[in-house]
Every structure is written in structure tokens, then in C-alpha cells.
Amino acid sequence: MPLFNWHGAGQVKQKKKNERYPKKKRNAAIVGLGTALCLASGAAAAQQAANAAAAAEVLVGATVVVNGQALRDSDKARARLDQIAGTASVVKQADVERGRSANAEDVLAYQPGVFAAATSGNGANKISIRGSGLNAFYQGYSLGIKYLYDGLPITGPGGTQEDLLTLNGLDYTEVLNGANAFSYAALSLGGAINFVTHTGRSAPGTSVSAEAGSHGYRKFGLGTGGVSADNKTDYYLAYFYNERDGFQRDTPNSGNEYVLNLGHEFSNRVETRLTVRHRNEELRNGSTITLAQLEADPRQNNSTTSARKKTGTTLITSKTTFTLDARSKLELGLAYNDYPLDNGWRYSTTPQDWRSTDGSVSLRYLRTGDTLFGKRSDTTVAFSDTRLLHGDVKAYDQDLASAVRTTERQYTVYTGSRDTVLSVANELQLSDELALSTGLSLIEVDRDAHIDRTILTTTESFPRAVRYNEHAVAPRVGLRYQATPDLVVFGNVSRSIDPPVTWQMGSTGVPYIRPLKPQKATTAEIGLRAGGDSHEGTLSLYRSWISGELLSTVVRQASQGVDALIANANAGKTIHQGIEAALTSRLWTSAEGSRLSYRQAYTFSDFYYRDDPRYGGNELPSLPRHVYQGELLFQQAGGFYAGLNTRALSGYYVDYANSLKAPSAVIWAAKFGYEDPAKKWKAYLDFRNLGDKHYASAANTVDNARGRDSANFYPGDGFSVYSGVVFRF
Secondary structure, three states: OOOOOOOOOOOOOOOOOOOOOOOOOHHHHHHHHHHHHHHHOOOOEOOOOOOHHHHHHHHOOOOOEEOOEEOOHHHHHHHHHOOOOOOEEEEEHHHHOOOOOOOHHHHOOOOOOEEEEEEEOOEEEEEEEOOOOOOOOOOOEEOOOEEEEOOEEOOEOOEEEHHHOOOOOEEEEEEEEHHHHHHHOOOOOOEEEEEEEOOOOOOOEEEEEEEEEHHHEEEEEEEEEEEOOOOOEEEEEEEEEEEEOOOOOOOOEEEEEEEEEEEEEOOOOEEEEEEEEEEEEEEEOOOOEOHHHHHHOOOOOOOOOOEEEEEEEEEEEEEEEEEEEOOEEEEEEEEEEEOOEEEOOOOOOOOEEEEEEEEEEEEEEEEEEEEEOOEEEEEEEEEEEEEEEEEEEEEEEEEOOOOEEEEEEEEEEOOOOEEEEEEEEEEEEOOOOEEEEEEEEEEEEEEEEEEEEEOOOOOOOOOOEEEEEEEEEEEEEEEEEEEEOOEEEEEEEEEEEEOOOHHHHOOOOOOOOOOOOOEEEEEEEEEEEEEOOOEEEEEEEEEEEEEOOEEEEEEEOOEOOEOOEEEEEEOOEEEEEEEEEEEEEEEEEOOOOOEEEEEEEEEEEEEEEOOEOOOEOOEOOOOOOEEEEEEEEEEOOOOEEEEEEEEEEOOEEOEOOOOOEEOOEEEEEEEEEEEOOOOOEEEEEEEEOOOOOOOEEEEOOEOOOOOOOOOOEEEOOOOEEEEEEEEEO
């Protein structure tokens, strides 16, 4: 059957004296490239895992001390993720803020396996891990990854709206590739990204920040945090405002966001944390343009239809931790996420009002230090339930001249859809060097999408309502081997389940619901983490056998006053495989503490059909096969720093027929800054796209472009300069 039937970094070392460390052709191309990469990096790929005792301390929340200093929360997170038999990483926000920090592209740079690109300046980020949400229509939603704030989900049955991917007020970000996100009940092909908010302990005092730069970019922030005199309560409050005129013409955006994080320790056994985020924003996404337009003038904008207004997204989360004894604890999490959307509010003839409210409940029981078969055993039991408490969309006819909405075109309801996961995981220390991790998840997917009212007609045979309840099982097994104190080798096999988000099944453009089913995959991964005095890095190779992959295509391009029309379908059998590598090298260090370092990340992505009746063995479109990022950074002991970085993207197809490609590109950037050793202030100057390269940051996906140039390319920003300053009191 055709796919679309149109007619039907850094490491944490925790050593203590007298302690021991617990201790077809494309496939051949991947193995060969992986071997070459290993040799080129001198087997420098990732880092040493912390020992089991230290991991247990991190797990139950005890203070871990290294060289007489307590670890920061981000370092504890890194130590915990290093126990995973797979690829995971931590991004410290302080490292990101040495330059512009405006969007997910800035925060997720240098993460192997992750592709993040802004398609319209600050907003509309295309984010994919291992090809997840491969060609989602990314002007408002992100697919194929579970997103969380402070361990609680903002992703629900309706997907993830982008308005909370502003990444303001963060301490650090956890990136867990694929099924390595098992502990967060995340079973998507891409895994999970967990954003951790500053607390009064991680950001004490008051800070004022300001950023400004090209294309009308402005961002201001005010934050304050502290801890009570009895050390029982901490708080963090922040306000952020952002504004941008846009690189493409007529693409302004603006927004403001409030963040609250309040924690309290009732006793040494009970503590709780409340976080609140509230954001308003208004933006107009630039249109896709042709290759000819991209070369001649990338600032062109063919349509201003995609105007979105968020009248107040609100996320409230609460997590209470009960320490039951020295080896076990229970976490109870509650989340409420309300995200209204006024789409096409001013410039479309068919605007839509979207209303979505998610409610989430999560439970995690963690126990360490048991004995099973005479071996040390750690066990986690987790439950997560996220449901759409209320979800619907209304589409109208609108008079463009007066901006008055007249006739209701269609009303579609999704209320009651939900995702429920129960998982049990165990890590068994088979020997001092070898650990076995196993897990089993039980998944229940409930989808209810139906059209209540419509004035549209169609000749398609799809129904006007789809309701189903589906169950699935997702096992996971992995091994982690501590080959040397500085080298860990790992491997795992896992199952992933990606249910369709509600609006993929049907929204407002057509009067029917597509009966989409969950995408399922089996993934095998092998890799290593290595660390030493001069080099630290990771290397992994993975292959996913996917059935029913959820893919999208643009049926009708947006034009003036008319929205784009997107179709979604389950594909047949596809393969995602690739290489993920990252390496940080300390090239030189002075006696005074000045240093020169080079960090780099490389992702090779090979995604294709398996003997599809229509597309044969064609490559799947939408992502570059090769992505390389590198940064040479000099940090002077007195606080001055300077860096030169590059991002190289190979060309890639934008259609399933493999007839039209986005061009390759190499983008250069540089930054300079100063960080006061007393941490009272810092400033930076960030130069982007030094060569003013005309390139496509991302592209739409179409069925068959027939080799002809078409308006499917999002232009990347041209030469830009940004500056910022932060003062702390």
C-alpha cells in the first residue's frame, strides 16, 4: 500500500579510597564508519560510570562528596545517567549561556543523535532524536520525543506545543536517547528531554540579564532565589521577555514568561516541590521558499498565514518525595498543563481555536541495595498516566479585511484520550565490572477523536470518528561493562511505542478522522563511554526496525490567506540506524588555569524504507545524513573566553520519491566573553553565520517533487551579531 493514499559533556569522577568500581550495504557502511570513528578518536567516546554505591547515594538523594565538595544537581544527574546502559547526556545551562540562549537549537547543540534547528528565528524548532517525528509539521508542535519539566511531562496525547520549549530559567537539561529514557516512562523512538528548573539553591541571589542583536532580537530576564534561615525552604522566581522582528520579512514574535519554583522539606523523610510556568506569546512563522529564492534573497516570505497566538499557557507541577528508609523512596508527581492556541488569528481565511488541558499523575518507587541471587539489586517501579482532560478545535471562516470570524466550519473533539504506562526496571550487579539492566513496560493507549459538526464534504472513505483502546508490552535489556576505570562498554535491546497524537488523526482541514495506529520499533544499541585526563567522549551505534512509522507530508502549501494542509499516515516497514559520537578534548592547560579545549559531536543518520511497494528502498526525507558540530574554546584563568565553532550539514531529500534535495551547508560562528571570577557579572558577544551563508535550516516534506524546485525550504538566519550581559547581586 502507498504511504499516502490520496484517494482513500564533562564527566563526574567519584573515587574514594579502598572502593572498587562496580565493576544490504548500508549496514556494512555503518560498521565501517563506526570503526573509522573509533580509530580517529582514539577510542575516546564517553565516560566512566560512577560506582554502585555512589549511584545509590544519588538515587536516594543523599549528598555525594567529591574532593571535599558536594556535587551540584547537574553533576548528580550526570552520575545517575552514567549508570544507564545506553546514550544519555546532561547540558549545563551555564555553558549554553556563554552565547545567545534563545531557543532549543542553542540549548541542544553538540548533543550526539539530536537534530535541533530553528525554522523561524526563536520559535518553530524542529527537534528530532534518532529520526523521531522525522518530518512532523513543526510550526507549533514537536513529535516523537517525551518532554518533561523537573521529571513531570508536558507531552500528552495531543503532543507537545512549542510554547514551553523556550527553555527559560533552567539549571540543566537531560537528554536521553531512545529507550534509555525508560526511567521516565518514555517509550518514544526518540526518548526524552527533561528540563530542570533552577531552585533557590542552584540560583541564589538576584540576577538581571539583557540580550540584544540582529533582526530585532531582544530578551530580558529578572530572577531571584534564596533559602530560608532554617534551610528548609527554597524559592526561585523569574520573569522573561523576548522579542524579535525576524530574519524573514513580516515574521515578528514576542512573549513573556513567569517561572516559580518553591521547595520545602517537612522532615528528613518528606520534601515537596511546586513549580509554575505561565507564558503568553504571539508570533508569525515565515513561509517555506524555493531554492531559487533561498539563493537570491532568503529573507523572502511567501505567506504570513501562519500566525499563532498563545493567550496563556500554564504548567503547574508538584512532586513530593517520601524517603521510606536508607535504601528506598517514593515519588508522587502531579501535573496540570493548559495550552490554548489561536492559530491563524489574523492572517488566515480559516483560523482555528485549539483548547487543550492535560492532567498527569506519576508514581515512582525506587529501591537500592537489595540482594538477588547473591548479587546487588536495584529496582524501580513507575506509573505514569497523562490524559487529555479537555481537548478540541474549532475552525471558522474569517473575513481578512475586518478580521471577523463568520461561519463555523468544523468542530473536532479529542477529550478523554490518554497514555498510561506501568514499568518495572531492575539493575543487577553481576560482578564488580558487569551490570545487567532489565525492564518491562505495560502500555495502554486510548484515543478518542471525533468530528461533532462540519460543513465540509469529502469523497474519502475515512470515518468521522475513531475510538480505540490498545495495549502493548515494551521490554528492555541492557549490559554495562566497566572495562577499565576510564572505559565503559554498553549494549541494549529495547522496544518503543509511539502512539499518534490526537490532531494527527484529524483536525480542521478535512471532514474525516484517519484511523492511525501506534508506531512500534525494536532498537539495538552498542557503544562506549570513555574518559581520561585529556579526552572524554561517547560513541554508540544503533539500529531500529520500525513498523507503522508515523509520517507526514504537505498536501497543500500555505499561501496568502490559506493554511497549509498536512496528511499523516502509518508507513510500512522502515529502518532507522546511525552513529552518535561526541568528544571533548583538553588540548592545553597552563599553570595558572587557562585552558584550550575542543568539543565536537557527529551524527550519522541512515533512514530508509524496507521494500516498500511504492518507494522501494528510498531514503526517508527531512533530516541530513551527516551533521557535525565543533567548537574550539579558549578560557583564560581571569575569566575571558573566546571560541570559534562550526556546524556542517549534508544535503538531504525533501520528498519520499527522492527527487529533490536540500543543499549541504557549513556555517561558521565565533563568540567572545568574560565571566567574573567572583560570579558578580558576565558578558558575551556572539557572531553567527560569519560567511552570511544562504542555507536551509530545515524543510517541509512532500510526496513527490518530481525533481522540480518548489517552496519547501526554511531559510536559516544570515549573518547575525548578538550580545548579552548578566549582573548578580
